[in-house]
Amino acid sequence: DSGVTQTPKHLITATGQRVTLRCSPRSGDLSVYWYQQSLDQGLQFLIQYYNGEERAKGNILERFSAQQFPDLHSELNLSSLELGDSALYFCASSPTGVGRGEQYFGPGTRLTVT
Amino acid sequence: TQLLEQSPQFLSIQEGENLTVYCNSSSVFSSLQWYRQEPGEGPVLLVTVVTGGEVKKLKRLTFQFGDARKDSSLHITAAQPGDTGLYLCAGRQDRDDKIIFGKGTRLHILP
Numbered sequence: 590d591s592g593v594t595q596t597p598k599h600l601i602t603a604t605g606q607r608v609t610l611r612c613s614p615r616s617g618d619l620s621v622y623w624y625q626q627s628l629d630q631g632l633q634f635l636i637q638y639y640n641g642e643e644r645a646k647g648n649i650l651e652r653f654s655a656q657q658f659p660d661l662h663s664e665l666n667l668s669s670l671e672l673g674d675s676a677l678y679f680c681a682s683s684p685t686g687v688g689r690g691e692q693y694f695g696p697g698t699r700l701t702v703t
Numbered sequence: 704t705q706l707l708e709q710s711p712q713f714l715s716i717q718e719g720e721n722l723t724v725y726c727n728s729s730s731v732f733s734s735l736q737w738y739r740q741e742p743g744e745g746p747v748l749l750v751t752v753v754t755g756g757e758v759k760k761l762k763r764l765t766f767q768f769g770d771a772r773k774d775s776s777l778h779i780t781a782a783q784p785g786d787t788g789l790y791l792c793a794g795r796q797d798r799d800d801k802i803i804f805g806k807g808t809r810l811h812i813l814p
Binding site: 591593622624631632634645647677679681687689690691692693694695696697699 | 733734735736738743744745746747748751753791793794795800801802803804805806807
Protein backbone atom coordinates (compact mmCIF):
# COMPACT_ATOMS: atom_id res chain seq x y z
CA ASP A 590 0.00 0.00 0.00
CA SER A 591 1.60 3.26 -1.20
CA GLY A 592 -0.55 5.49 0.98
CA VAL A 593 -2.07 7.20 -2.07
CA THR A 594 -5.80 6.73 -2.43
CA GLN A 595 -7.94 7.15 -5.52
CA THR A 596 -11.67 7.05 -5.98
CA PRO A 597 -13.62 5.65 -7.63
CA LYS A 598 -11.90 2.39 -8.57
CA HIS A 599 -14.07 1.92 -11.64
CA LEU A 600 -16.20 4.36 -13.62
CA ILE A 601 -18.45 3.62 -16.58
CA THR A 602 -20.04 6.51 -18.40
CA ALA A 603 -21.32 7.57 -21.80
CA THR A 604 -19.75 9.73 -24.48
CA GLY A 605 -20.28 13.43 -23.94
CA GLN A 606 -20.48 13.12 -20.16
CA ARG A 607 -18.25 14.67 -17.49
CA VAL A 608 -16.57 12.84 -14.62
CA THR A 609 -14.37 13.74 -11.66
CA LEU A 610 -11.59 11.54 -10.36
CA ARG A 611 -10.27 12.08 -6.85
CA CYS A 612 -6.83 11.53 -5.33
CA SER A 613 -5.46 11.87 -1.81
CA PRO A 614 -1.65 11.95 -1.62
CA ARG A 615 0.51 10.25 0.99
CA SER A 616 0.59 12.05 4.30
CA GLY A 617 3.10 14.90 4.07
CA ASP A 618 3.50 14.81 0.28
CA LEU A 619 3.01 18.18 -1.39
CA SER A 620 3.06 17.16 -5.06
CA VAL A 621 0.37 15.33 -6.97
CA TYR A 622 0.78 14.00 -10.51
CA TRP A 623 -1.88 12.68 -12.87
CA TYR A 624 -1.20 10.07 -15.56
CA GLN A 625 -3.24 8.33 -18.22
CA GLN A 626 -2.34 4.78 -19.16
CA SER A 627 -3.70 2.99 -22.18
CA LEU A 628 -2.44 -0.19 -23.81
CA ASP A 629 -0.91 1.45 -26.86
CA GLN A 630 0.36 4.70 -25.33
CA GLY A 631 2.00 3.65 -22.09
CA LEU A 632 1.99 5.97 -19.10
CA GLN A 633 1.29 9.52 -20.27
CA PHE A 634 1.98 12.41 -17.90
CA LEU A 635 -0.95 14.84 -17.73
CA ILE A 636 -0.26 17.43 -15.05
CA GLN A 637 1.53 18.09 -11.75
CA TYR A 638 0.44 20.24 -8.81
CA TYR A 639 2.69 21.32 -6.00
CA ASN A 640 1.22 22.74 -2.82
CA GLY A 641 -1.89 23.93 -4.61
CA GLU A 642 -0.21 25.43 -7.66
CA GLU A 643 0.17 23.96 -11.13
CA ARG A 644 3.84 23.09 -11.59
CA ALA A 645 4.13 21.17 -14.84
CA LYS A 646 1.89 20.30 -17.73
CA GLY A 647 2.16 17.32 -20.03
CA ASN A 648 -0.12 15.99 -22.74
CA ILE A 649 -3.33 17.11 -21.11
CA LEU A 650 -6.28 17.80 -23.40
CA GLU A 651 -8.23 21.05 -23.12
CA ARG A 652 -11.29 18.97 -22.15
CA PHE A 653 -9.40 17.88 -19.05
CA SER A 654 -8.63 20.01 -16.02
CA ALA A 655 -7.31 19.47 -12.55
CA GLN A 656 -6.86 21.25 -9.26
CA GLN A 657 -5.25 20.69 -5.90
CA PHE A 658 -7.11 21.83 -2.81
CA PRO A 659 -5.77 23.35 0.43
CA ASP A 660 -5.88 19.93 2.12
CA LEU A 661 -3.67 18.73 -0.79
CA HIS A 662 -6.13 16.29 -2.30
CA SER A 663 -6.56 16.65 -6.04
CA GLU A 664 -9.31 16.19 -8.57
CA LEU A 665 -9.06 15.50 -12.29
CA ASN A 666 -12.09 16.60 -14.30
CA LEU A 667 -12.72 15.00 -17.67
CA SER A 668 -15.45 16.50 -19.84
CA SER A 669 -17.07 15.87 -23.23
CA LEU A 670 -15.83 12.33 -22.91
CA GLU A 671 -14.93 10.35 -26.01
CA LEU A 672 -14.45 6.62 -26.51
CA GLY A 673 -10.71 7.19 -26.73
CA ASP A 674 -10.63 8.54 -23.18
CA SER A 675 -11.19 5.03 -21.85
CA ALA A 676 -8.04 4.23 -19.90
CA LEU A 677 -6.53 3.78 -16.47
CA TYR A 678 -5.94 7.08 -14.70
CA PHE A 679 -3.27 7.13 -12.02
CA CYS A 680 -2.44 9.68 -9.42
CA ALA A 681 1.00 9.76 -7.83
CA SER A 682 2.49 11.86 -5.06
CA SER A 683 5.93 12.93 -3.94
CA PRO A 684 7.25 14.90 -0.99
CA THR A 685 8.46 17.91 -2.97
CA GLY A 686 8.03 19.57 -6.33
CA VAL A 687 11.43 18.58 -7.66
CA GLY A 688 13.38 16.14 -5.53
CA ARG A 689 14.83 13.01 -7.11
CA GLY A 690 11.72 12.21 -9.14
CA GLU A 691 10.45 9.36 -6.97
CA GLN A 692 6.70 9.00 -7.09
CA TYR A 693 4.24 6.87 -5.17
CA PHE A 694 1.29 5.73 -7.21
CA GLY A 695 -2.29 5.11 -6.22
CA PRO A 696 -4.26 2.06 -7.36
CA GLY A 697 -5.82 3.91 -10.28
CA THR A 698 -9.29 4.60 -11.64
CA ARG A 699 -10.41 2.55 -14.61
CA LEU A 700 -12.59 4.74 -16.85
CA THR A 701 -14.75 3.12 -19.49
CA VAL A 702 -16.57 5.40 -21.92
CA THR A 703 -19.35 3.69 -23.89
CA THR B 704 10.12 15.35 -27.05
CA GLN B 705 12.90 13.26 -25.59
CA LEU B 706 12.02 9.62 -25.18
CA LEU B 707 13.04 6.80 -22.93
CA GLU B 708 13.32 3.66 -25.01
CA GLN B 709 12.92 0.38 -23.20
CA SER B 710 13.99 -2.95 -24.62
CA PRO B 711 12.91 -5.56 -25.12
CA GLN B 712 9.21 -4.73 -25.17
CA PHE B 713 8.29 -8.29 -24.21
CA LEU B 714 10.32 -11.07 -22.61
CA SER B 715 9.19 -14.55 -21.67
CA ILE B 716 11.71 -16.84 -20.00
CA GLN B 717 11.85 -19.92 -17.81
CA GLU B 718 12.12 -19.76 -14.05
CA GLY B 719 15.74 -19.79 -12.92
CA GLU B 720 17.16 -17.97 -15.95
CA ASN B 721 18.91 -14.60 -15.84
CA LEU B 722 17.81 -11.58 -17.83
CA THR B 723 18.66 -7.95 -18.50
CA VAL B 724 16.34 -5.20 -19.67
CA TYR B 725 17.43 -1.78 -20.87
CA CYS B 726 16.35 1.83 -20.71
CA ASN B 727 18.02 4.23 -23.17
CA SER B 728 17.75 7.88 -24.10
CA SER B 729 19.66 10.71 -25.72
CA SER B 730 18.73 12.89 -22.73
CA VAL B 731 20.81 13.28 -19.60
CA PHE B 732 18.93 12.54 -16.40
CA SER B 733 19.54 13.90 -12.93
CA SER B 734 17.90 10.77 -11.54
CA LEU B 735 16.27 7.63 -12.86
CA GLN B 736 13.69 5.33 -11.30
CA TRP B 737 12.59 1.77 -11.98
CA TYR B 738 9.04 0.69 -11.19
CA ARG B 739 7.18 -2.63 -11.40
CA GLN B 740 3.52 -2.68 -12.30
CA GLU B 741 1.13 -5.61 -12.06
CA PRO B 742 -2.09 -5.76 -14.09
CA GLY B 743 -4.77 -3.37 -12.84
CA GLU B 744 -2.50 -1.85 -10.19
CA GLY B 745 -0.34 1.24 -9.90
CA PRO B 746 3.42 1.17 -10.52
CA VAL B 747 5.51 0.42 -7.43
CA LEU B 748 8.85 2.17 -6.98
CA LEU B 749 11.79 -0.25 -6.89
CA VAL B 750 14.85 1.97 -6.91
CA THR B 751 16.28 5.42 -7.68
CA VAL B 752 19.76 5.94 -9.13
CA VAL B 753 21.35 9.37 -9.26
CA THR B 754 25.10 9.06 -9.87
CA GLY B 755 26.67 8.05 -13.19
CA GLY B 756 27.94 4.46 -12.92
CA GLU B 757 25.93 3.80 -9.78
CA VAL B 758 24.92 0.20 -9.08
CA LYS B 759 22.18 -0.74 -6.67
CA LYS B 760 21.03 -4.19 -5.62
CA LEU B 761 17.64 -5.25 -4.39
CA LYS B 762 17.80 -8.98 -3.60
CA ARG B 763 18.10 -10.65 -7.04
CA LEU B 764 17.66 -7.38 -8.93
CA THR B 765 20.69 -5.28 -9.93
CA PHE B 766 20.20 -1.77 -11.30
CA GLN B 767 22.91 0.21 -13.06
CA PHE B 768 22.94 3.85 -14.16
CA GLY B 769 25.11 4.61 -17.18
CA ASP B 770 28.27 6.66 -16.74
CA ALA B 771 26.80 9.50 -18.83
CA ARG B 772 23.43 9.28 -17.00
CA LYS B 773 21.60 8.62 -20.28
CA ASP B 774 20.78 4.96 -19.82
CA SER B 775 20.14 2.25 -17.26
CA SER B 776 19.82 -1.49 -17.02
CA LEU B 777 18.01 -3.94 -14.77
CA HIS B 778 19.45 -7.42 -14.36
CA ILE B 779 17.46 -10.19 -12.67
CA THR B 780 19.27 -13.28 -11.45
CA ALA B 781 17.44 -16.61 -11.20
CA ALA B 782 14.08 -15.17 -12.24
CA GLN B 783 11.00 -16.36 -10.37
CA PRO B 784 7.30 -16.30 -11.35
CA GLY B 785 6.81 -13.51 -8.80
CA ASP B 786 9.03 -11.27 -10.96
CA THR B 787 6.36 -11.24 -13.67
CA GLY B 788 5.11 -7.76 -14.44
CA LEU B 789 5.62 -4.57 -16.41
CA TYR B 790 8.94 -2.89 -15.64
CA LEU B 791 8.97 0.86 -16.23
CA CYS B 792 11.88 3.24 -16.14
CA ALA B 793 11.40 6.96 -15.58
CA GLY B 794 13.89 9.79 -15.59
CA ARG B 795 14.02 13.39 -14.49
CA GLN B 796 15.61 15.31 -17.37
CA ASP B 797 18.54 17.57 -16.51
CA ARG B 798 17.54 20.25 -19.01
CA ASP B 799 13.98 20.95 -17.85
CA ASP B 800 13.30 18.85 -14.72
CA LYS B 801 10.45 17.03 -16.49
CA ILE B 802 9.86 13.39 -15.63
CA ILE B 803 9.36 11.04 -18.55
CA PHE B 804 8.43 7.36 -18.55
CA GLY B 805 9.42 4.60 -20.92
CA LYS B 806 6.70 2.32 -22.30
CA GLY B 807 7.99 -0.59 -20.28
CA THR B 808 9.21 -4.14 -20.65
CA ARG B 809 6.54 -6.75 -20.09
CA LEU B 810 8.24 -9.69 -18.37
CA HIS B 811 6.70 -13.14 -18.00
CA ILE B 812 8.46 -15.83 -16.01
CA LEU B 813 7.28 -19.33 -16.77
CA PRO B 814 7.24 -21.83 -13.87
